[in-house]
Amino acid sequence: CLATLIIMLVGDTYTLINYVSFINYLCYGVTIIGLIVLRWKKPKIFRPIKVNLLIPITYLAFWAFLLIFSLYSEPVVCGVGLIIILTGVPVFFLGVYWRNKPKCVNRLIEAVTCWGQKLCFVVYPQGEAAEEE
Numbered sequence: 001c002l003a004t005l006i007i008m009l010v011g012d013t014y015t016l017i018n019y020v021s022f023i024n025y026l027c028y029g030v031t032i033i034g035l036i037v038l039r040w041k042k043p044k045i046f047r048p049i050k051v052n053l054l055i056p057i058t059y060l061a062f063w064a065f066l067l068i069f070s071l072y073s074e075p076v077v078c079g080v081g082l083i084i085i086l087t088g089v090p091v092f093f094l095g096v097y098w099r100n101k102p103k104c105v106n107r108l109i110e111a112v113t114c115w116g117q118k119l120c121f122v123v124y125p126q127g128e129a130a131e132e133e
Contacts, residue, residue: 002087015077022070022081029063032056 036056038045071078094101095109117123 018074018077019081019084022078023085025063025067025070026081026085029060029067032060032063036060 036053039053094105101109
């Protein structure tokens with residue numbers, strides 16, 4: 001989010017749209033790859049919607065063409081898009097992977113989460129106490 005704000009202040013909207021579209025295409029492709037891997041490794045789990053594997057494989061072929069063409073035609077935009085994605089890696093390690101955080105870090109994360117929920121008018125379910133109120 002911070003990287004996006006900096007890009008918006010420095011660059012133009014067209015460039016930002018290019019960064020985000022590359023990130024979207026990359027995420028869509030990784031999601032479809034995950035679908036295929038799960039269908040192969042865990043074929044017996046419940047799926048509310050099950051499609052023929054030919055559809056995601058065909059999608060991946062077109063996805064690979066678009067991604068390779070994007071990398072070839074605009075490598076700088078794709079590189080910046082990858083950097084934007086990689087800015088989430090430290091957040092993942094600080095927020096999810098690091099299990100034994102000091103209490104002050106946990107309080108900070110909870111405060112930021114609460115502030116974000118209030119800012120965006122969303123509330124995460126808190127269990128039975130939230131249902132009684």
